[in-house]
Amino acid sequence: xxxxxxxxxxxxxxxxxxxxxxxxxxxxxxxxxxxxxxxxxxxxxxxxxxxxxxxxxxxxxxxxxxxxxxxxxxxxxxxxxxxxxxxxxxxxxxxxxxxxxxxxxxxxxxxxxxxxxxxxxxxxxxxxxxxxxxxxxxxxxxxxxxxxxxxxxxxxxxxxxxxxxxxxxxxxxxxxxxxxxxxxxxxxxxxxxxxxxxxxxxxxxxxxxxxxxxxxxxxxxxxxxxxxxxxxxxxxxxxxxxxxxxxxxxxxxxxxxxxxxxxxxxxxxxxxxxxxxxxx
Amino acid sequence: xxxxxxxxxxxxxxxxxxxxxxxxxxxxxxxxxxxxxxxxxxxxxxxxxxxxxxxxxxxxxxxxxxxxxxxxxxxxxxxxxxxxxxxxxxxxxxxxxxxxxxxxxxxxxxxxxxxxxxxxxxxxxxxxxxxxxxxxxxxxxxxxxxxxxxxxxxxxxxxxxxxxxxxxxxxxxxxxxxxxxxxxxxxxxxxxxxxxxxxxxxxxxxxxxxxxxxxxxxxxxxxxxxxxxxxxxxxxxxxxxxxxxxxxxxxxxxxxxxxxxxxxxxxxxxxxxxxxxxxx
Amino acid sequence: xxxxxxxxxxxxxxxxxxxxxxxxxxxxxxxxxxxxxxxxxxxxxxxxxxxxxxxxxxxxxxxxxxxxxxxxxxxxxxxxxxxxxxxxxxxxxxxxxxxxxxxxxxxxxxxxxxxxx
Amino acid sequence: xxxxxxxxxxxxxxxxxxxxxxxxxxxxxxxxxxxxxxxxxxxxxxxxxxxxxxxxxxxxxxxxxxxxxxxxxxxxxxxxxxxxxxxxxxxxxxxxxxxxxxxxxxxxxxxxxxxxx
Ligand SMILES: [Fe+3]
Ligand SMILES: [Fe+3]
Numbered sequence: 001x002x003x004x005x006x007x008x009x010x011x012x013x014x015x016x017x018x019x020x021x022x023x024x025x026x027x028x029x030x031x032x033x034x035x036x037x038x039x040x041x042x043x044x045x046x047x048x049x050x051x052x053x054x055x056x057x058x059x060x061x062x063x064x065x066x067x068x069x070x071x072x073x074x075x076x077x078x079x080x081x082x083x084x085x086x087x088x089x090x091x092x093x094x095x096x097x098x099x100x101x102x103x104x105x106x107x108x109x110x111x112x113x114x115x116x117x118x119x120x121x122x123x124x125x126x127x128x129x130x131x132x133x134x135x136x137x138x139x140x141x142x143x144x145x146x147x148x149x150x151x152x153x154x155x156x157x158x159x160x161x162x163x164x165x166x167x168x169x170x171x172x173x174x175x176x177x178x179x180x181x182x183x184x185x186x187x188x189x190x191x192x193x194x195x196x197x198x199x200x201x202x203x204x205x206x207x208x209x210x211x212x213x214x215x216x217x218x219x220x221x222x223x224x225x226x227x228x229x230x231x232x233x234x235x236x237x238x239x240x241x242x243x244x245x246x247x248x249x250x251x252x253x254x255x256x257x258x259x260x261x262x263x264x265x266x267x268x269x270x271x272x273x274x275x276x277x278x279x280x
Numbered sequence: 281x282x283x284x285x286x287x288x289x290x291x292x293x294x295x296x297x298x299x300x301x302x303x304x305x306x307x308x309x310x311x312x313x314x315x316x317x318x319x320x321x322x323x324x325x326x327x328x329x330x331x332x333x334x335x336x337x338x339x340x341x342x343x344x345x346x347x348x349x350x351x352x353x354x355x356x357x358x359x360x361x362x363x364x365x366x367x368x369x370x371x372x373x374x375x376x377x378x379x380x381x382x383x384x385x386x387x388x389x390x391x392x393x394x395x396x397x398x399x400x401x402x403x404x405x406x407x408x409x410x411x412x413x414x415x416x417x418x419x420x421x422x423x424x425x426x427x428x429x430x431x432x433x434x435x436x437x438x439x440x441x442x443x444x445x446x447x448x449x450x451x452x453x454x455x456x457x458x459x460x461x462x463x464x465x466x467x468x469x470x471x472x473x474x475x476x477x478x479x480x481x482x483x484x485x486x487x488x489x490x491x492x493x494x495x496x497x498x499x500x501x502x503x504x505x506x507x508x509x510x511x512x513x514x515x516x517x518x519x520x521x522x523x524x525x526x527x528x529x530x531x532x533x534x535x536x537x538x539x540x541x542x543x544x545x546x547x548x549x550x551x552x553x554x555x556x557x558x559x560x
Numbered sequence: 561x562x563x564x565x566x567x568x569x570x571x572x573x574x575x576x577x578x579x580x581x582x583x584x585x586x587x588x589x590x591x592x593x594x595x596x597x598x599x600x601x602x603x604x605x606x607x608x609x610x611x612x613x614x615x616x617x618x619x620x621x622x623x624x625x626x627x628x629x630x631x632x633x634x635x636x637x638x639x640x641x642x643x644x645x646x647x648x649x650x651x652x653x654x655x656x657x658x659x660x661x662x663x664x665x666x667x668x669x670x671x672x673x674x675x676x677x
Numbered sequence: 678x679x680x681x682x683x684x685x686x687x688x689x690x691x692x693x694x695x696x697x698x699x700x701x702x703x704x705x706x707x708x709x710x711x712x713x714x715x716x717x718x719x720x721x722x723x724x725x726x727x728x729x730x731x732x733x734x735x736x737x738x739x740x741x742x743x744x745x746x747x748x749x750x751x752x753x754x755x756x757x758x759x760x761x762x763x764x765x766x767x768x769x770x771x772x773x774x775x776x777x778x779x780x781x782x783x784x785x786x787x788x789x790x791x792x793x794x
Pocket of ligand 2: 292407516519
């Protein structure tokens, strides 16, 4: 049977792409505090060697438009191409899919009454490619399953619904018959806001509360509405929904392997968190 | 406050389009038994004069492709155009939307934990246009809200989930603040199958069971899985999910105003059912 | 929930599930393009080139060449998309019903009329 | 559930909900087209014609002409789509952060560094 070996949450700020394209920048004082936080995660990955990464993220207007914007979507393609998003980030190539696992997850989620969209083709954006390159800078040893959450068009799914969705994803993965090791990756956040007169908003206290809650008591975050998350974490900080969902894929008690928090990368408070199920 | 005045279920067989384009055919013995069943429904509509029709139907590969196929979707456009589906049915023009009501429904459904896709543009197919023309042959006096259910790509939503979805649609409509009268229309069915060596499959006994159940005890239909509906009603007969959803929008006891059942139109058992909430 | 159960077979019916969807994507994508009259024209003008452009598998191309509906379904074709291709060939749902069941179109129509008795 | 409650205002923030979506559709649809380099080129070549083709409202065209981000948001623009248009103007998220808050870019960056203290 398949086994979830852990959950990684990490930011996907486009500016990180610069320091991926030019690795020298990773030693630059601006980027170093964030990249230093990734080494323990890469060491852990080298040790646990997952076969598959399930990426829980939000599309930023590359793959989906407002004419058909799913609340939750699951990719089921043999390969996912990263593409031009229009504002200058160079694409980072392609990522192998695992359509058989995708369809298993889709079957389970529909049976569990999640009304997902199924996507047999997905162009993945920086919220998928940047975390993949952060976690596996030199090779692409894992197959991937993209799971997308709407953070573009309100009403967004509530934290409660996302937590239920994450738990259902976890159950689906654990019921897969093949003996594979799966890591769940939630991308985005932490606090930031791009638009409006509150642009540049950061909420360090709330970010630290989020990291603590996800590590020790994730139910604390499900008290909030998605609107309240916008107020507390900023309009884009609501990407914490991806973290909440990824965290909920782990059942039972967890062990915190690593955390990192740094302000700023571009307009964003950047964070990383690695949790392992205690049973693992 | 808004009020649901009734639910109409009717078939959307493309061949009906011929007798819409050429009304003389409606007196032809092939079409007459079906069209005769519509007169009491049109009389009822002339009497209750709804302001809005909410159409619950399935797209047949015109608006959605497998790259982004929602389980449930809600349209929120100011106008919906009917278009060429590739196999010869001439389009029947355009239908006015009610985006404000659409967004109200969307807000309510997300709050109720239905993971719908939102669609600010929808090209409607024969499953929308044919019922509209059957119900309002001479004018277009209602605004519309399209609600789409996946019947193309398995896994489909279960009858249980569809019934919950329908009830949530009903609650959403009834909580709308404007004093409007709304009719819910479920389209498609009844038993038919286009593909495979079982093409031409019809199940009269099951169709009559469906009509009876929806009129008197809709919970009987939610015992089935969607796969069982395929076995019992045919691969396309599974469109009964649209009827189940529309019926569930009505709360409490209902009065049956009219029913009609006739085999065949093209490959399909064609039916019509009109129910009114007893409280109305 | 646990792993979805294996579903019982439904006689004479290929349920279009993930398995079939994986197989049929190229064919279905081509068929979806036929919502546009221009694309239907391009297919008519050069069928082989059009199929190649959409990367159809050899099994799919062969089924299309032979106008063999059952083979198209076996190759992962979904009937809702196939209907657009079959329309180009001048086949409606009663024609393909007859083809798939090995009847004449008249026999197929008669079978449906009798189902109502 | 009953009618969704009116949500409290969030200072300095326009929540992109149905209300804004209804207002902004034409602008957002244009911006979505800028995922394609060819379309970005066409916009650069003839901005007015490109805006007309997508049916922008006068309010939206005026906001685009003036490179006024706050006005684009008021006109229903969604930041995820607007970012593609702003990229054409050579503006990144820190540039527009400064514009919207009335700071210089250096001041805006400094404000972010200070948020970490
Ligand atoms: Fe983001
Ligand atoms: Fe149909």
